[in-house]
Amino acid sequence: MKLSGDIRVRTDRHYRTLYNDFRNFVAKDMHEIFFICACLGYREGKRKSLGRDGDDRFWSSTITPEEYASFYAMVIESSEMDFVAIADDRAVVAAMEEYANAGMEILMEEVLADYTLDRGDDFRLDPSCSRELPKVMLAYIYDKACE
Amino acid sequence: MILQKMTLTNFRQFRGAQEIEFARGEGGNVTVIFGDNGRGKTGIYRALLFCLYGEKRLSQDAQVDERELYLVNYPEMEAKTDLKQSVEARVHLEFTHLGRIYQVERAILGMIADGEVIQEDKGARLVTIDEDGNSTTTRDYNEIATIVGRILDRGLREYFLFDGEKIERLTRASSDQRREISAGVRKLLDIDTLEIALRATNRLRKYLDSELETRATGELARVIKQLRENEERSLELEERISAIDEELERGAQEKKQVDAELDKIREIRDLLTARTNLEKKELDLESQVEDLLEDMKNRTGKTALLLVRKTAEKIFRNIDKRKQKHEIPSEIRRDLIDRLISEGRCICGTTIKAGTEEHRNILLWRDRTTDILTEDSMLDLWRYLSGVRSHYEDIGVATEGVLQKYAVVKNELLLTRRKLDELRQKIGSSERADAAKLEKHRQQIEWKILKLENEHSQIHEEINILAEERDRLQLQRKEIEREQGIRDELFKRSTLAGATSNALKNIHEEFTGETRDLIGASATKYFRELLDDEGKKTLRDIVVDADYSIQVYDRWQKPFLANISAGQRQIMSIAFIAALAGAAAGNKVFEMPLFMDTPFGRLSHEHRRNLLENVPKWCTQWILLATGTEFGRFEAQILRGTKQWIKFYILKGAGAGSTKIEYVDVNQVNGLLRDEAEVI
Numbered sequence: 001m002k003l004s005g006d007i008r009v010r011t012d013r014h015y016r017t018l019y020n021d022f023r024n025f026v027a028k029d030m031h032e033i034f035f036i037c038a039c040l041g042y043r044e045g046k047r048k049s050l051g052r053d054g055d056d057r058f059w060s061s062t063i064t065p066e067e068y069a070s071f072y073a074m075v076i077e078s079s080e081m082d083f084v085a086i087a088d089d090r091a092v093v094a095a096m097e098e099y100a101n102a103g104m105e106i107l108m109e110e111v112l113a114d115y116t117l118d119r120g121d122d123f124r125l126d127p128s129c130s131r132e133l134p135k136v137m138l139a140y141i142y143d144k145a146c147e
Numbered sequence: 148m149i150l151q152k153m154t155l156t157n158f159r160q161f162r163g164a165q166e167i168e169f170a171r172g173e174g175g176n177v178t179v180i181f182g183d184n185g186r187g188k189t190g191i192y193r194a195l196l197f198c199l200y201g202e203k204r205l206s207q208d209a210q211v212d213e214r215e216l217y218l219v220n221y222p223e224m225e226a227k228t229d230l231k232q233s234v235e236a237r238v239h240l241e242f243t244h245l246g247r248i249y250q251v252e253r254a255i256l257g258m259i260a261d262g263e264v265i266q267e268d269k270g271a272r273l274v275t276i277d278e279d280g281n282s283t284t285t286r287d288y289n290e291i292a293t294i295v296g297r298i299l300d301r302g303l304r305e306y307f308l309f310d311g312e313k314i315e316r317l318t319r320a321s322s323d324q325r326r327e328i329s330a331g332v333r334k335l336l337d338i339d340t341l342e343i344a345l346r347a348t349n350r351l352r353k354y355l356d357s358e359l360e361t362r363a364t365g366e367l368a369r370v371i372k373q374l375r376e377n378e379e380r381s382l383e384l385e386e387r388i389s390a391i392d393e394e395l396e397r398g399a400q401e402k403k404q405v406d407a408e409l410d411k412i413r414e415i416r417d418l419l420t421a422r423t424n425l426e427k428k429e430l431d432l433e434s435q436v437e438d439l440l441e442d443m444k445n446r447t448g449k450t451a452l453l454l455v456r457k458t459a460e461k462i463f464r465n466i467d468k469r470k471q472k473h474e475i476p477s478e479i480r481r482d483l484i485d486r487l488i489s490e491g492r493c494i495c496g497t498t499i500k501a502g503t504e505e506h507r508n509i510l511l512w513r514d515r516t517t518d519i520l521t522e523d524s525m526l527d528l529w530r531y532l533s534g535v536r537s538h539y540e541d542i543g544v545a546t547e548g549v550l551q552k553y554a555v556v557k558n559e560l561l562l563t564r565r566k567l568d569e570l571r572q573k574i575g576s577s578e579r580a581d582a583a584k585l586e587k588h589r590q591q592i593e594w595k596i597l598k599l600e601n602e603h604s605q606i607h608e609e610i611n612i613l614a615e616e617r618d619r620l621q622l623q624r625k626e627i628e629r630e631q632g633i634r635d636e637l638f639k640r641s642t643l644a645g646a647t648s649n650a651l652k653n654i655h656e657e658f659t660g661e662t663r664d665l666i667g668a669s670a671t672k673y674f675r676e677l678l679d680d681e682g683k684k685t686l687r688d689i690v691v692d693a694d695y696s697i698q699v700y701d702r703w704q705k706p707f708l709a710n711i712s713a714g715q716r717q718i719m720s721i722a723f724i725a726a727l728a729g730a731a732a733g734n735k736v737f738e739m740p741l742f743m744d745t746p747f748g749r750l751s752h753e754h755r756r757n758l759l760e761n762v763p764k765w766c767t768q769w770i771l772l773a774t775g776t777e778f779g780r781f782e783a784q785i786l787r788g789t790k791q792w793i794k795f796y797i798l799k800g801a802g803a804g805s806t807k808i809e810y811v812d813v814n815q816v817n818g819l820l821r822d823e824a825e826v827i
Contacts, residue, residue, distance in 0.1 A: 001524035025444070032448030039454035066538075067448075069531035070455045073462040076528075081465060083521050086528070134443040135553055138450060142546045145453035 003068045004089035005061030009034060012101050013055035014122050018112075021125035025133045030058040035067045036141065037103030038096045042074045043144065046102035047095070060093060071096050111140050148298050149768055150740050151241040151248075153198070157220040158236040159190035160798075160806035167191070167796055167808060169740075169770060175793030177769045177786060180808075181778060181819070182798030187806040188772035192744045193218075195308060198238040198253045199295050201271065201288065205310075217264055219257025222804045224264065233258040235269060244298045244738060248276040251291065299739065303331040306724050308742040332695045335731045336662055341655050348648040353378070355641035362637065367627045374620045381613045384606050391603050398596045405589045412582045415574055422570045425563055432560040439553045449538075450546045456539055463532040466525050475522050484513040621645070662730055663691040669726035670697070670719075676761050677718040679753035686711065689719065689726075697723050714749045718758065725765045740768035747777040756785055763791035779821040787813065 011019060011034065022033045034057070041047055063071075072086040075095055079085035086092055108116065108123070115130050116123045125133070152168040155161040170178045182188050189205070196202040203218060217224075219236040227234055237254040254269035273291045276282040285291060292301075299307065333339045353375075360371045452459075469475050488509055491499050499505050628638060670689040678686060686707060688700045699719060701707040711719070728737040741762065747755050759782060762769055769791075771778070786792040795816050801807040811819065 001527060027447045028445055029448075032451070035448060036451040036454070039451050042458070043454055065531050066452055066535045069528060069535055070452060070459055072524075072528050073459040073532065074455055076462050077458045081462075083525050083528075086524055087520060132440070134440045134447065135550070138443045138447050138546060139550055141447060141450050141454065142543075142550065145450070145456065145543075 001068075001072055001086045001092075002089050003063070003065060004093075005059065005063075007060035007090055007093050008056040009058050009060050009063075009093055010050055010054040010097050011057040012050055012053045012104065014053065015104050016055055016057070017119075017122045017124040018104075018116065019057060021130075025125055025127075025130050026137045029062060031062040031064070031067065034058070034096075034100050035063070035070070036137075037100035037107060038071065038074075039099075039103065040106050040144070041099035041101065041103030042078075044102070044106055046106070047098035048102040048105065049098055050101055054097070060089070074099070111136060148242050148244045148739055150742075150770065151243060153191070153194065153241075154237075154239040155191070155194050155808075156237040156239075157223050157234050158194050158197075158238055159218060159220065160187035160804060161190065161194075161808065162220045162223055162801070162805040165808045168794065169768065170792070170794040171768050175791045176767060177763050177771070177789070177792040178794040178796070179771045179773060179778065179786070179792065179813075180796045180798065181773055181775070181816075182806070184774055186798035186800065188774070188798065189310075189744055190806075192308065192310070192742065192772060194238045195240065195742065196304065197255075198240045198251050199299070200292070200301055200304065201253060201268075203255075217257065217266070218255050219264075219266055220805070221264075222802070224257050224259050228259045231258070231260070237269075246278045249294075249298070250274040250276075251295065300331060300334050303335055306331070306335075306727065307739050310744045329695045332727060335727065338655070338659060338662070341651065341658065345648065345651045345655055348644055348651055352641065352644035352648050355637065355644050359637060359641050367624065367631065370620055370624045370627060374617065374624065377613050377617050377620065381610055381617070384610050384613070388603065388606055388610075391599050391606070395596060395599050395603070398592050398599065402589060402592045402596070405585050405592065408585050409582065409589070412585070418570055418574050422567065422574060425567045425570065429560065429563050429567060432556055432563060435556045436553070436560060439549060439556060442549055443553070446542075446546060446549060449542050452535060453539060453542060453546075459532050459535055463529065463536060466529040466532075469525070470529065475525055484509060488513070659693075663693070663695070666723070666726045666730050667691045669729050670722045673722035673725045673761070673765065674699075674719055677722060677754060677757045678715070679751060679757070682711075682715055686715070689722065691723075712749075714751055714754055717749050718754055721758070721762070725762075728766070738767050740770055741766045742770045742772075744772040745777070746771050746773055747782070752781075755782060759785040760789060763789045775821055780817055781822075783813075783816055783820055 009031075019030055019033055023029060027033050027036070071092055075085050075092050076083055078095070112123075112125075115125055115133055115136075117126050149171050150169040151171065152166060154164055154166045156164040167178075167180065170176050180188060180191060193205060196205070197218065203216060219234050223234045233256045235254050235256055237252060239250065239252045241248065241250050243249070251271070251273050253271040255266055256269045257264060257266040259265075270286060271288060271291055272284060272286050273294060274282055274284045275294070285294070295301075330339070333342065356371060356375060360368065360375060363371055466475070487493060487499070488506075491501075493499055493505070493509075497505065499509060625642075628642070667688065667690050670691070671687070674686070674689050675683060685701055686699055687702050687704070690698050690700060692698060697708075697719065698706050699708050699711060724741070728739055731737055747758070750758065755777075763786075773782075792813050795811045795813045797809050797811055797816075797819060799807045799809055
C-alpha cells in the first residue's frame with residue numbers, strides 16, 4: 001500500500017469517449033468517474049476483465065488518498081481480510097479496473113441509457129439531453145449509497 | 148315650426164293607420180313617446196325626417212344598404228305577397244309656422260317579390276293654408292324641399308330633430324362638419340344674405356379694378372397691379388390655411404387613434420411589468436440552476452465515497468480492534484521469533500526442541516504476527532480510513548442539501564415559466580414592437596403637426612403683412628387718384644365698390660362677432676342651468692369660435708372641452724342649440740320643436756333633473772322618445788312638476804313586427820314606469 005502514482009489506470013476502450021464526455025458533464029476528473037464505477041461494480045459484486053479491450057486512461061497519481069483507501073478496503077474485504085492483498089498497488093488497481101469495467105456497464109444500464117449515443121465501437125453522451133446529468137448522477141449515487 | 152300631429156300608415160312597425168298628436172302651446176308643450184328598444188321610437192323619428200325631407204336613411208344607417216331598410220311595414224307586405232299586391236306606407240305631418248298651416252304627406256310603395264323586398268317612392272304632397280284659409284297644394288319634390296327648407300333648413304334639421312346620444316357630436320365636429328355647422332348657423336341667423344352681398348361687391352370691385360388696370364398708366368397702374376397681386380396672394384394663402392387646417396384636423400384624428408392604440412398597450416402595462424419581473428426571476432433561477440449543477444458535478448466523486456462506506460467501516464473497525472488488542476503494532480517482531488526457532492533457544496534460555504509443546508506454541512505465535520510491511524500498511528490505512536470516516540456525515544448532509552435545493556429552485560423555475568407563459572398569452576407576442584412603431588408614428592405625426600402649425604402662423608403673419616400692404620396701397624391709390632384729379636366714371640365706380648365692400652366686411656365682422664358673443668353668453672347661461680353642482684365648480688363659459696365650433700373653459704379660463712364627459716357634452720350641445728334658437732328668434736319666440744330620440748341615455752340623475760325642469764321653459768315644443776331605462780317615475784314626477792307635460796304615448800308590441808301607439812293620460816302613467824330608470 002503505497003498510493004502509487006506511476007500506474008497507468010486502464011478502462012475499456014469502448015468507454016474512452018464516454019470518460020472524456022463525463023469529465024464535462026458528471027465529474028471533475030477521470031479518476032472520479034473511475035472511482036464511481038469501481039464502487040458500483042464492487043457493491044454489486046461484479047467485476048469484468050478488460051481483456052484485450054484495455055486502454056490506458058489516466059495516471060494513478062490523480063487518485064486521491066480517500067479513493068485509494070476505499071480501493072484498499074474493497075480489496076481487503078474481497079480477499080477475506082487478507083491485508084497482504086494490498087501490498088501490491090498494481091494488483092489493487094488491476095482489481096479496481098475490473099470492478100470499474102463492470103460498474104460502467106451498470107451505469108449504462110441503469111442511468112445512462114437515455115443520455116448516451118451508441119456509435120458502434122464506443123459511446124458518447126448526448127449533449128442535447130445531458131444538461132441535468134450531474135443532478136441525475138448525484139441523486140443516483142446518493143440513493144445507491146443509502147440503500 | 149310647431150308640430151301638430153303625425154299619422155303613420157303601414158310605416159315601419161306601425162301597421163295600419165296610427166296617429167300622434169303633439170303637445171303644443173301654453174297649456175303644455177311636452178310630449179313623451181315611450182317604448183322599449185325595438186318598438187319603433189326611432190321609427191317615429193325616421194317618419195318625421197322621411198315626411199319632411201324624403202330621407203330614408205339616418206346617419207346611423209350609413210353602413211346599411213338602402214334596399215335592406217324596409218320603410219313599408221313588413222307583416223303587411225308579407226300578408227299581400229300571395230295576392231302579389233303592393234302596400235302603401237304613408238306619413239302625414241301637420242305643422243304650423245308663422246301663422247300658416249302646413250300638411251305634408253309622403254308615401255312609398257313596397258312589396259315582396261321572389262323573396263325580395265321592392266320599395267318605390269309613391270309621391271309627396273304639401274298643402275299650405277294661409278291665415279285667411281286659402282290653401283295651395285304642390286306635389287313637386289323640389290318645391291316641397293324649398294318650402295320645408297325655408298322653414299327648417301335641411302342642414303339645420305339635426306339641431307332640432309336629433310338623437311340625444313349623437314347630439315354631442317356638435318362638440319366633436321371635424322373640419323368638414325364645422326364647415327357644415329357654420330353654414331347652417333349662418334343661414335339660421337340670416338348672415339348668409341349679408342355674405343352673398345359681400346361676395347357680390349367683391350366680385351364687382353375686382354372686375355372694375357381689372358378694367359382699370361388695363362386703362363391706367365404710370366404709378367397708378369403699378370399700384371393697381373400690386374393690389375391685384377396682393378389679393379391673389381392673400382387668396383392663395385387663405386386657401387393654403389384651409390388646407391393646413393384640414394391636414395391639422397386629420398393629424399389630430401390620427402394622433403387620437405394612435406393614442407387610443409397606445410392606451411390599449413398601457414392597459415397591459417401592469418402585465419408587462421409583471422412579465423419583466425418574471426423574466427428577471429427566470430434568468431436568476433436559471434443561473435442558480437447552473438451553479439447548482441456545477442456544484443453537483445464537483446460533489447459526485449466525494450459522494451461516491453459513500454458507496455463503499457460499509458466496507459471502509461468494516462476494514463477500519465478490523466484494524467482498530469487489532470490495534471486495541473495490541474496486535475499491531477506487535478510487541479514481538481516476526482523476525483525475532485524466526486531467529487529463536489532457528490537457534491532452538493528461548494529468550495529465557497530454555498532449549499526448544501522440534502516437536503515439543505513449546506516448539507508448537509512458538510510456531511503458532513509466529514503465525515499470528517504480521518510482517519513489518521503489512522503492519523505499516525494497516526496503520527496507514529487505519530489513518531486514511533479514519534479521515535474518510537470523519538467526512539461521511541458531512542458528505543451525506545451536503546449532498547442531500549444540494550439535491551433538495553436543486554429541487555426547490557427547479558420547481559420555482561417551472562412555476563415561473565408557467566406564469567410567464569400565461570402572461571405572454573394574455574399580452575400577445577408583438578406588443579413591444581407595436582408600441583415602438585406606434586410611438587414612432589406618433590412622433591412623426593407630432594412633428595408634422597408642429598411643422599404645419601409653424602407654417603400656419605407664418606402664413607398668418609404673411610396675410611397680416613399683405614393686409615397692411617393692401618391698406619397702404621389703397622391709400623396710395625387714393626392719393627394718386629386725388630393728385631391726378633381722376634374723375635373718370637370707371638374710377639368712381641371702382642372706388643365706390645371698394646368702399647361698399649369694406650363697409651360690408653366691417654358690418655359682417657361686427658355682426659358675426661356680436662352674434663357669437665351673444666350665443667356664447669346665452670349658451671353659458673343655459674349650460675350652467677343644466678350642469679350638476681360638480682360640473683358648475685369646474686366649468687365656466689361656453690365660447691363660440693369663428694367657425695361656430697364650441698369650446699368650454701374651466702374656472703381658470705383654460706379650454707376644457709377635451710376633458711368633459713359624454714353627458715356634459717350632451718347638455719353643452721343642448722345649451723348651444725337653445726342659445727342658437729334664441730339668437731335666431733331675436734326678441735320673439737323661436738318656433739321650432741326639439742325632437743329628441745334617446746334623450747337621457749348618457750345623463751346622470753342631476754343632469755336629467757335639470758334638463759327636465761328647464762327645457763320646457765326654453766323651447767316652444769319638446770318631444771321625447773324614451774325607453775323605460777331612461778324615463779322612470781322619477782323623471783315623470785319632475786316633468787309633471789313643470790306643468791308642461793300633457794301628452795304620453797306608449798309603443799306596444801302587437802304581434803311580430805308590429806307596434807301599436809296608445810295614448811295614456813300623463814297622470815295614469817306611473818303604473819307603466821319603473822321606480823328607477825337606469826342612470827349612468
